[in-house]
Every structure is written in C-alpha cells, then in structure tokens.
C-alpha cells in the first residue's frame with residue numbers, strides 16, 4: 001500500500017469509500033491518471049463517469065480560469081448570473097419538447113433526484129413514486145428513498161413502489177422479460193396501487209449501477225404509453241449514461257421515448273460538481289425557495305458545464321462514444337471467446353458492462369473473481385470498477401474522448417488480468433481491505 005493511501009487512512013473518513021484496490025493519484029491528463037508511485041493508469045472508470053472529457057481537458061480549464069478571473073459571485077440563489085443563464089438555455093435546447101420548460105441546478109445526481117422526488121409530489125399532489133429494483137438514483141436521504149439498489153444503506157420512501165427492470169441475460173429472451181415486467185406493472189395498477197396516485201416513474205434508460213442493464217427494444221415505449229394514459233411523469237435519470245456516453249446525446253433516445261423530466265449530473269461538470277433538472281415550466285416553477293443549497297448555480301461550475309456541452313457537440317463526442325464503443329465492445333466479445341469467466345457483454349457506446357459468471361449455463365455471479373479481476377487490472381495499469389446487484393459486472397465508462405489505441409491498450413490489460421485470475425495467480429488476501437459494494 002502506497003504512502004499516500006496509508007496517510008489517507010489516518011486522516012480521511014471511510015464513510016464515502018467504495019474501494020476495490022489502493023488507488024491513490026496525484027495527477028492526470030486525458031484518459032490517464034498518475035498514481036502516487038509514478039505509475040500511469042489508464043482510466044476506464046473516469047471517476048464513475050464524472051470525468052466525461054478525461055482529465056485536465058483544456059476547454060474546461062480555460063472556462064474555469066475565465067470564470068474565476070472575473071467571478072460573478074458564487075451562487076444563483078439570490079442573484080442571476082450569466083453562466084447559469086447560458087447553460088440553462090443550452091440544456092433547454094438539448095431536451096425534447098415535453099421537458100423544455102425550466103432548469104434547476106444542483107451539485108450532484110443525488111440532490112437533483114432528491115429535488116425531483118420532492119418536486120413531483122408537491123407539484124402534482126400525487127403521493128406515490130415508481131422506480132426499478134436495482135436503481136441507483138443517489139446517496140442522499142431523499143434520493144435513496146426513491147432508489148432500489150440493495151447496496152444502499154438508506155430507507156425507501158413510504159410511497160415508493162419498486163418494479164423489476166427487465167434483465168434479458170438473467171431471465172430469458174428480451175421479449176419474454178419485457179412482457180413479464182410490463183405484466184407486473186399492469187397487475188400493480190389493477191390490484192395494488194391507483195395509477196392516479198403516482199406522481200412520477202424514475203427510469204434509467206440503461207440501468208448502470210444495477211448492472212449496466214440494457215432494456216429490451218420497445219420496453220420503455222410500452223412504459224411511456226402507460227404513463228401517458230395515467231398522467232404519470234417520466235423522469236429519465238441520465239446522470240451516468242447521458243450526455244453522449246451511450247452514443248446518443250440523450251440515452252433515452254435509444255428507447256424512442258420523450259420524458260417529462262431529464263436529470264443530468266456526473267459528466268455535466270467534466271469533473272466539477274454540477275447537476276441539472278430540466279422539466280416543464282408548471283412543475284419547475286411550482287414554488288420558490290423549494291430546493292436550494294448555498295453554492296448551487298455557481299458560475300464557475302456552470303461555465304465548466306457549458307464548456308463540456310460545447311466540446312461534446314464541437315468534437316462530436318457522442319459519435320466518438322459510438323465508434324470507440326464498438327471497438328471496445330468487439331474487443332470484449334473477442335475476450336469472451338477466450339475467457340469462460342465472461343458471461344455477457346452489453347451496453348451502448350461507452351456505457352458498457354461485462355458480467356462475470358462462475359459457469360455460463362447457470363450464470364452464477366462470479367463475485368470473487370470480479371473483485372480479483374479489477375484488483376489485478378489495477379496492478380497492471382488499468383482502472384476499472386464493478387457494479388451490479390451481485391457485484392459481478394465490470395463497468396466501462398471511460399472518458400468520451402477515448403481513442404482506439406487507448407481502447408485496445410485497456411483490452412490487452414483486461415485480457416491479462418482475466419487470465420491471471422483464472423489461473424489463480426492473484427493473491428486473494430489482497431482483497432482483505434477492499435469491500436467494494
């Protein structure tokens with residue numbers, strides 16, 4: 001364990017730790033991080049997707065420098081500032097008509113989703129919320145309350161009903177799991193909850209922390225039809241897979257739906273803390289002083305976010321995510337032909353998941369091997385984390401700027417890590433201090 005990592009343990013609380021190996025960094029640029037021992041680490045996680053443009057991107061640096069050199073305050077609570085207005089106008093141009101009303105700014109996906117959960121109930125007078133099993137909408141009280149991920153240490157809202165997310169790898173064909181999930185929802189409306197009491201349905205267009213689950217074709221169109229019939233607002237949580245990562249700017253576009261409310265976070269700030277909720281004016285303006293924190297809407301993070309959006313558009317990074325995502329996915333499928341541990345490769349663009357299994361027939365989660373694989377990859381120079389309700393899905397969320405050669409470099413490292421794990425060459429005692437999820 002490196003000096004910095006050891007020192008951190010003597011000074012920083014573990015309450016935010018979600019640690020898989022002793023990663024300690026002192027710098028970074030592009031798709032690479034610099035470890036405190038001097039090693040260069042290829043970053044296929046991008047800090048859980050927040051470093052959307054990689055590290056130290058010049059556009060973000062220039063925007064932050066300009067905003068700080070002539071600083072327009074530090075908050076939008078009691079003052080308008082130009083950076084927030086420009087960013088709001090930009091975000092309104094990037095969402096479908098139903099959502100094109102007003103923008104709220106926060107710090108994180110958590111405070112954004114918490115605000116949405118409170119807002120839809122207050123604005124509609126409807127007390128219930130729908131969400132999916134396995135969903136991660138945040139780590140605050142109010143966002144955990146509308147989540148369904150089993151690893152969370154929080155209380156679910158009394159008015160929350162969780163429904164199964166169709167998982168065509170675990171339970172059969174896409175068509176069959178889609179029909180089963182829709183039948184479950186219909187039964188719920190017929191027997192357990194009055195659909196007219198449901199304010200909103202929180203969806204992830206690809207369920208990331210739940211295991212990078214890709215919904216079957218047509219599933220969310222069928223969900224949309226039910227929501228429209230009952231006047232239920234659709235909230236698309238784009239925090240991790242949005243902003244071009246999936247190969248489309250908005251990930252919900254893969255399902256051909258038009259949500260009422262869109263939530264952005266993580267990569268929006270390019271590594272700086274900013275989130276946004278975009279929704280209909282009647283909902284977004286239902287109250288004043290309803291959800292506020294002092295440095296919400298600070299012009300520095302807003303300027304960074306505008307630079308991120310402009311760079312995604314100018315450098316065609318959604319298209320890059322689609323094309324490099326194909327390279328990565330093809331490479332992962334090639335690894336699957338050599339490594340029995342790989343049970344499934346799935347995702348869109350640079351939002352990919354690789355499920356590791358103990359045996360392909362039974363699809364038993366290979367949780368231990370997953371932890372060993374990411375640890376070994378780290379030793380070999382690749383940063384990769386895992387997700388999934390059984391902690392057995394490698395998550396690929398690299399910077400949207402990833403190049404083909406970087407993709408191939410990471411594939412080669414993963415190939416070696418999988419081989420070393422399968423051959424029993426990775427010391428299991430290394431995992432003792434790393435609980436992961």
Ligand SMILES: Cc1ncc(COP(=O)(O)O)c(/C=N/[C@@H]2CCCCNC2=O)c1O
Pocket residue numbers: 018048108109110111113136137138139204208209237238239240241265266
């Ligand atoms: C779809 C989705 N919505 C909201 C959130 C919460 O965002 P914040 O962690 O920025 O509050 C997240 C956060 N996801 C977690 C962050 C904690 C570490 C585990 N991996 C994640 O990506 C998310 O994936």
